[in-house]
Structures are given as C-alpha cells and as structure tokens.
Amino acid sequence: MTATMPQPEPIHFELSETALRARRNAKWNQYEPGVLPAFVADMDFAVAAPIQLAIEKIVHAGDYGYPMRDGQKPDRSVSIAFSARMKSRYGWELSPDLVLPLADLVQGTYAPILAFSDPGDGIVLQVPNYPPFRDAITTTERRLLPLAMRDNGSRHVVDMDELEKLVDARTRIFILCNPQNPTGRVFTRDELTALSHFAEAHDLIVISDEIHSDLVYPGHEHIPFASLSAEAAARTITLNSATKSFNIPGLRCAVIAFGNAALRERFHKRIPLRLTGSANVVGADATIAAWTEGQPWLDAVLAHLLKARNRVTEVLSKEAPQIRFHAPEATYLTWLDCSRLELSASAFQYFLNAAKIGFSAGETFDPACPQFVRFNFATSMPILDEMLDRFVTATRRNAR
Numbered sequence: 001m002t003a004t005m006p007q008p009e010p011i012h013f014e015l016s017e018t019a020l021r022a023r024r025n026a027k028w029n030q031y032e033p034g035v036l037p038a039f040v041a042d043m044d045f046a047v048a049a050p051i052q053l054a055i056e057k058i059v060h061a062g063d064y065g066y067p068m069r070d071g072q073k074p075d076r077s078v079s080i081a082f083s084a085r086m087k088s089r090y091g092w093e094l095s096p097d098l099v100l101p102l103a104d105l106v107q108g109t110y111a112p113i114l115a116f117s118d119p120g121d122g123i124v125l126q127v128p129n130y131p132p133f134r135d136a137i138t139t140t141e142r143r144l145l146p147l148a149m150r151d152n153g154s155r156h157v158v159d160m161d162e163l164e165k166l167v168d169a170r171t172r173i174f175i176l177c178n179p180q181n182p183t184g185r186v187f188t189r190d191e192l193t194a195l196s197h198f199a200e201a202h203d204l205i206v207i208s209d210e211i212h213s214d215l216v217y218p219g220h221e222h223i224p225f226a227s228l229s230a231e232a233a234a235r236t237i238t239l240n241s242a243t244k245s246f247n248i249p250g251l252r253c254a255v256i257a258f259g260n261a262a263l264r265e266r267f268h269k270r271i272p273l274r275l276t277g278s279a280n281v282v283g284a285d286a287t288i289a290a291w292t293e294g295q296p297w298l299d300a301v302l303a304h305l306l307k308a309r310n311r312v313t314e315v316l317s318k319e320a321p322q323i324r325f326h327a328p329e330a331t332y333l334t335w336l337d338c339s340r341l342e343l344s345a346s347a348f349q350y351f352l353n354a355a356k357i358g359f360s361a362g363e364t365f366d367p368a369c370p371q372f373v374r375f376n377f378a379t380s381m382p383i384l385d386e387m388l389d390r391f392v393t394a395t396r397r398n399a400r
C-alpha cells in the first residue's frame with residue numbers, strides 16, 4: 001500500500017467585484033461605479049492568512065501599548081526578518097544592524113536624497129518611472145536628470161551611452177527601480193554591473209528601490225544591487241517592503257538597508273534616527289508574518305499573476321495589434337504604448353471615457369508619455385476578462 005501525502009489546502013484569494021466595491025480602499029472608491037480600476041499598485045486579493053492572524057492577535061487583545069517582541073522593539077524583529085529573507089532568497093549577507101524600518105518607501109526615497117545631496121545637485125532617474133521619485137527630486141530642489149529607458153524592440157534597456165552624456169560634476173545620486181515600475185523590467189547582472197561600475201567611476205550613491213522584487217516571473221532573476229559586490233554595497237541604499245507583494249500598503253511598514261556601516265553613519269549625520277520614525281506595530285507584525293510565513297500565499301498569487309500576464313499578452317497581441325508593449329518580466333503592471341491610436345486626448349482620458357477603465361496616466365510617469373497608460377492586471381480572471389473586452393472594443397472604435 002502506498003501512503004498518500006496530505007495535500008496542502010488550496011489558497012483562495014480572488015475576490016468578487018461586489019466584495020471589492022464594499023472595501024474602503026482608494027482603488028475601488030476613486031471612480032464612479034461602472035469604472036473598473038486598474039491604476040494604483042494594489043492587488044484585488046484577500047490577504048495571506050498568517051498576516052490576518054498576526055493582526056487579529058493584536059486587535060483581539062486590544063494590545064496597543066509601546067510594543068515589545070522577543071525582548072526587543074518590533075523594528076528590530078522587522079530588520080532580522082528582512083536580513084533573513086535576503087539571505088535565503090538571494091544569498092545576500094546583510095546585517096540586521098544595517099536595516100532601518102520606517103513607515104513607507106516614499107519617505108525612504110526622500111531621506112537619502114536629503115542625506116547625500118544638496119539643492120542644485122543632479123539626480124539621475126530612469127524615465128518613465130514611479131511618479132513620487134520625480135517629486136522627491138524636484139520638491140527638494142535637486143536637478144532631475146532623466147535617462148530614457150530605451151526600447152530596443154524586445155524590451156526596455158539601460159542606455160549607458162546616454163547615461164554617460166547625462167552626468168556632470170554635480171551629479172550625486174542614481175535612482176534605480178528594479179524591478180522597474182512601470183516597464184516591468186528585471187535588470188540582468190550585466191546591466192547592474194555596468195551601472196555599478198558607472199556609479200563607482202562617478203562617485204554616485206545608488207538608491208535602489210526593490211519593492212517589486214518578489215514579483216518576478218519565471219526566466220528572470222532578481223539581483224539586489226547591493227549584493228553585486230562590496231564596492232556596490234558601499235554606495236547603495238536599498239529600499240524594500242512587503243507592501244506590494246503581500247498587498248498590505250495600508251499598513252505602512254518598509255525598510256531602508258545601508259550597504260555598510262559607514263554609509264549608515266553618513267546618512268545619520270543629516271537624518272537623525274528619530275526623524276525617520278518607525279513602523280506601526282500592526283504593520284511590523286504583518287510584515288514579519290509576510291516575510292516569514294507568507295510564501296505559500298505568494299507562490300499561489302504569483303501563479304495567478306503569471307496566468308493573468310499571459311492572458312493580457314495574448315489578448316492584446318491578437319485583438320489590439322496597434323498597442324505596443326512588452327510582457328513584463330516582473331510586477332503586475334504593464335506599460336501600454338497607445339500612440340498608434342493617434343488619440344486627441346491622453347490615452348488615460350480616452351480609456352476612462354470610452355472603456356470605463358481607470359488606468360494610471362502615462363504622463364504621470366513621464367510628461368512625454370500622455371499616449372501611454374499603465375495597466376494593473378492584479379485582479380480576478382472574470383474582472384480581467386471584462387477589462388480586456390472593454391479595452392479591445394475601445395481600441396477598435398478608434399482603429400484607423
């Protein structure tokens with residue numbers, strides 16, 4: 001007799017449109033009912049059970065005092081959980097002492113900009129890119145040096161020749177977003193190594209936002225920039241959190257990781273520890289649960305996202321050939337070039353009116369891209385199919 005292995009319970013996370021519309025989140029409340037939202041980077045999925053349990057434990061006990069976890073502050077537990085995850089997933093040896101928890105990653109972008117540059121200094125940003133990066137550069141009166149992601153016909157790549165032309169003696173920082181939002185690129189080791197040599201040659205600090213690193217599709221590999229070499233680490237501030245991959249952005253918990261202690265000390269000369277605050281205990285416990293117990297949920301979600309990405313790719317290639325795009329290598333976002341539709345309004349506005357889909361407007365990622373939209377496809381298959389139907393119909397209405 002052969003013993004049968006117990007099968008793990010299937011993980012259900014897809015939610016109906018009715019359940020989603022009952023939520024009090026930005027995604028489902030921004031537009032009138034009738035519009036399907038595909039903008040902000042939130043997934044339409046139920047959260048992982050270990051995260052929910054971690055939160056319920058706090059709520060059921062009404063345990064809202066200054067917290068302690070395993071004899072230490074929860075911040076320390078977040079740092080330990082992050083270092084352990086980096087080691088097990090990427091072989092990146094990162095001391096928890098170099099990990100600073102804080103509330104969110106946009107804060108984590110502003111702080112190193114203030115610490116490592118001065119007004120008037122240049123900061124390189126690949127464009128298109130996540131809109132708050134632009135604001136972080138311009139509102140702090142630094143100079144934004146835009147480096148276009150070059151479309152080589154099969155993907156968007158780093159243009160090292162353009163980069164060389166862009167920097168000047170007052171360029172201090174390169175903001176890297178890897179995996180890249182909105183193109184979904186996962187930069188290869190060769191690309192990252194070239195960037196690291198460039199940063200060394202020009203003495204640049206690299207702010208590496210790796211928030212989408214858990215959401216990589218088969219055939220691609222995430223490499224933390226700071227794990228490339230000790231030289232790369234010495235100039236790298238890594239930003240990460242569980243908010244995108246585990247769908248908990250409302251809980252506000254993120255980390256900054258310094259490549260070495262000297263970098264951390266330089267940072268704190270300008271940004272005192274107290275100024276970055278710390279994570280809320282609910283966010284901290286949820287993040288620790290995500291990073292230590294959430295992988296089965298994430299694996300199930302990734303299998304769904306891969307199916308969704310392939311469905312988007314197949315339908316758009318067949319049914320909307322005017323739309324140019326590359327299937328993302330990571331993230332649940334895809335960057336659609338609608339310029340062949342020759343729309344008179346921005347593509348965002350056109351599809352909001354004609355298809356009742358609320359995409360993210362291309363011009364917010366790069367002012368030169370009003371004919372682009374970013375499509376968030378992290379939803380259930382019936383909603384995704386409805387969006388694709390509406391989208392294809394609206395592109396045909398406009399087809400020349």
Ligand SMILES: Cc1ncc(COP(=O)(O)O)c(C=O)c1O
Nearest residue numbers: 041104105106130181211243249
């Ligand atoms: C590249 C990138 N960085 C940072 C963030 C902000 O994340 P959070 O609000 O969880 O700090 C996002 C959110 O979409 C993002 O895509």
